[in-house]
Amino acid sequence: MSTDGRWEDLLRVLAPQVLATLVHRYARFDVCEDAVQEALADASRQWPVEGVPDNPRAWLVTAASRSLVDAWRSDSARRRREVMVAALDTSAEVSGHDDTLVLLFLCCHPDLTPPSQLALTLRAVGGLTTAEIAAAFLVPETTMAQRISRAKQRIRGARFALPSAQERPERLNVVLHVLYLMFTEGHTASSGPDLGRADLTAEAIRLTRLLHRLLPGECEVAGLLALMLLTDARRAARTDEAGAIVPLAEQRRNRWDATMIAEGVALVERTLGTGPIGPYQLQAAIAAVHDEAATAQETDWPQILALYDVLAQIAPGPVVTLSRAVAVAEVHGPRAGLAVLGTLDGDDRMAHNHRLEAVRAHLLERAGDVIAAGQAYSRAARMTASLPEQRYLTLRAARILNG
Amino acid sequence: MIMMFGGLGAALENRTPDWITGMQEHMMKLDQELRDSGELVASSKLVDPSQAKTVRFQNGAPVPTDGPFAEIKESLAGYWIIDATEERALEVAARVVEYTEFPMEVRQVMHL
Numbered sequence: 313m314s315t316d317g318r319w320e321d322l323l324r325v326l327a328p329q330v331l332a333t334l335v336h337r338y339a340r341f342d343v344c345e346d347a348v349q350e351a352l353a354d355a356s357r358q359w360p361v362e363g364v365p366d367n368p369r370a371w372l373v374t375a376a377s378r379s380l381v382d383a384w385r386s387d388s389a390r391r392r393r394e395v396m397v398a399a400l401d402t403s404a405e406v407s408g409h410d411d412t413l414v415l416l417f418l419c420c421h422p423d424l425t426p427p428s429q430l431a432l433t434l435r436a437v438g439g440l441t442t443a444e445i446a447a448a449f450l451v452p453e454t455t456m457a458q459r460i461s462r463a464k465q466r467i468r469g470a471r472f473a474l475p476s477a478q479e480r481p482e483r484l485n486v487v488l489h490v491l492y493l494m495f496t497e498g499h500t501a502s503s504g505p506d507l508g509r510a511d512l513t514a515e516a517i518r519l520t521r522l523l524h525r526l527l528p529g530e531c532e533v534a535g536l537l538a539l540m541l542l543t544d545a546r547r548a549a550r551t552d553e554a555g556a557i558v559p560l561a562e563q564r565r566n567r568w569d570a571t572m573i574a575e576g577v578a579l580v581e582r583t584l585g586t587g588p589i590g591p592y593q594l595q596a597a598i599a600a601v602h603d604e605a606a607t608a609q610e611t612d613w614p615q616i617l618a619l620y621d622v623l624a625q626i627a628p629g630p631v632v633t634l635s636r637a638v639a640v641a642e643v644h645g646p647r648a649g650l651a652v653l654g655t656l657d658g659d660d661r662m663a664h665n666h667r668l669e670a671v672r673a674h675l676l677e678r679a680g681d682v683i684a685a686g687q688a689y690s691r692a693a694r695m696t697a698s699l700p701e702q703r704y705l706t707l708r709a710a711r712i713l714n715g
Numbered sequence: 716m717i718m719m720f721g722g723l724g725a726a727l728e729n730r731t732p733d734w735i736t737g738m739q740e741h742m743m744k745l746d747q748e749l750r751d752s753g754e755l756v757a758s759s760k761l762v763d764p765s766q767a768k769t770v771r772f773q774n775g776a777p778v779p780t781d782g783p784f785a786e787i788k789e790s791l792a793g794y795w796i797i798d799a800t801e802e803r804a805l806e807v808a809a810r811v812v813e814y815t816e817f818p819m820e821v822r823q824v825m826h827l
Contacts, residue, residue, distance in 0.1 A: 554740075664766065694763035703739050710732040 319359045322368060323352055324518075327439025330372040332411030334380070335472050341418065342464035343383060344376070345436055351376035352439060412437065413526045414474055416519075420487040421467045428463035429490045430497070435460055438515050448512050449497070484527075488536050488592065491520050495540050499547075513544055534583040535593030541576035542599035545569040557704040561608040573603045591627040594619055613642035630662045634671055646679040666695035670705060677712065686712035717795045717808050718820045721764075721788045741814050745807065749797055756796040764790035796824060 327348060334344040351372045365371040419433040427449075434440045434448070446456035475483040498512025520537045527533050549563035558564075580600045584593060598619045605611040620636040633656055641649025653672050662668045673688035689709035696702050727735060749755040767790065770779045783790060797804060801821070808819040 694765050697762045699760060706727055707732055707735055710727065710730060710735050714729060715732050 319364050320356070322364065323355055323359075323372075324439040326369050326372055327352060328412040328415050328437045330369060330376055331436055332415055332472075333373050334376055335415075336411070337377075338380060339472070340468075341470070341472065342468055343380060345464060347376040347380040347383065348372070349435070349441065350379040353441070354379075412522065414472060416487055416523065417475055417483055418467060418470060418472065420483070420490045421470055422483070422486055423466055423470075424463050426490065426493055428459055428466075429486070430494055431456060431460050432463045433490055433494070433519070434515065437519060440515070444511075484530065484532075487523070488532060491516050491523070492536060492592075494519070495543075499543060513540075513547070516540060517544065529587070531583050531587035532590040532592045534579050535590060535596045538576045538579035538583070538596035539592055539599055541572045541579070542596060542603050545572035545576065545603060551700070555700065556707075557700050560602065563608075565606065568603065573600075576600060577604065589622070589626065591623060594623045594626070598623075611642075613639055617643050630656055630659050630665075631667075634662075634667060637675070638671060641675050641678070646675040649675045650679065664695060666692040666701070666705070669695060670701075673705075673708070682712050716822050716824055717797065717804055717811075718822070719792045719794065719811065719817070720790060720820070721792050721817055738814055742811070745810060746795075749795060749807070754797045754799050754803070756798050758793070758795045760793035761791060764792070 330351065331344060331348045334348060335341050338344055354375050355368075355372060359365075359368075415437050416433065419436050420429045424432065431445055431449075434445045435442065440448075442457050442460060443453050445460075446453040449456065474480070494512055495516035498514075498516060517537070517540050520533070520540055524530075524533045524537045545568050546560070546563060548569070549565065549567040550558055552558055576596065577600050580593070580596050584597060598616055601612050601616050601619070617636070617639040620632065620639050624632050624636055633652065637649045637652035640652050650672065653668065653675065656662050656668055669688050669692035673685050673692055676682075676685035676688055686709050689705050689712065693702050693705035693709060696705060730738075746755075746758065749758075764783060767781075767783060768779050769782055770777050772778075795807070797807065799807075801823070804821045808821050812819055
């Protein structure tokens, strides 16, 4: 997923448009997608050597159509003639923008599992190769190829059109969720040695930016983009030189990306109040309050708590309760925060979540109960599936108990 | 295949922060060395065995239960698969054992 060379960026932008053009002509999403991948591979071999063609999009459409014909050559003669005739019709131009949106909805089809939605979106809309996607998710290429192929099989019969007005809000929620997952997967790798996988994060921001351009009036799309920008702005400060985690309160704020923060804050300000409030807008607003504090001590915690109170009302859930407990502790003291955490103890959804124990450990430490804090850090360390987090939590426990 | 056993509790209890940091650095350095030399084929560290589930055949049907909680010392904690001679594999294992003082097991992966 290297970004050097402008021809690569161009390829990634054109990929969904070319795919949409092909699907309009030949209807078969699964085979068209394979053909576009081949065309992209051809381009990445030829363009750096021969230069970018005058009309790169038409070049890709032609190359993909040719590849499609090759793939169907073994098929019936009747079908071959159909394809040949269709391939000659290169005048058909369609609006790239709406089509990219259709593709995004299709890749985030509710019949697919989230891992499949993610993989397919990265390939068909993001223009990444299977090898690149496999590397991003730390799985073998054959595994990812199979996952993508199955996903395409599953949605073979799906209509290539925007969802109906009734379906749309729910389908858009799925799209936003997939983009959010892509971002968090990159931001905090759920497994593996590197805390952040910047490539997935950058791709999630690129695609959400694209979606925001296509649907500027959707407040939650703007909210999600703002949330990503305001979170990713802290990336450089989230780990130290040795790659270890630095918690928010201890981060060197001059390493935060001021441009991203400014863009995120502007988005939040422009969006809030113009339409229905939603969880992404609220989380973005919370991130903005954090990012606007010059030091951790200057953080406006009452404001953050007020935002969490609203979030807990419109989108209640154990993760929101957990975050709200931190805000409660900052405003009303660690014991008050611990009391809020206590409401999660019987919650099965949190039974295997290390964050509950990590937050409990942090609040116990602040309350001065060091032994219990150390034990909670140890429990959290045993529960996490992230190596950097495990290192951080193990060290915290040892510092308290054996330091 | 070079295998490490035990969980965090068993390996890190009563260790100082300095010892833990040193161990983490030691492991990361060795892992990087195996990557850089091109010997590393695959490697994974597993989540702590206290989080494991076991599926057992009970009363004629497979039943999942939490655990193992006992004998965590014998649970697989992580592994490296390297493309190397046995001598080299034993040397890699020795470099870990030298620091952690916990046993490592070295076995050949079978040919297909």
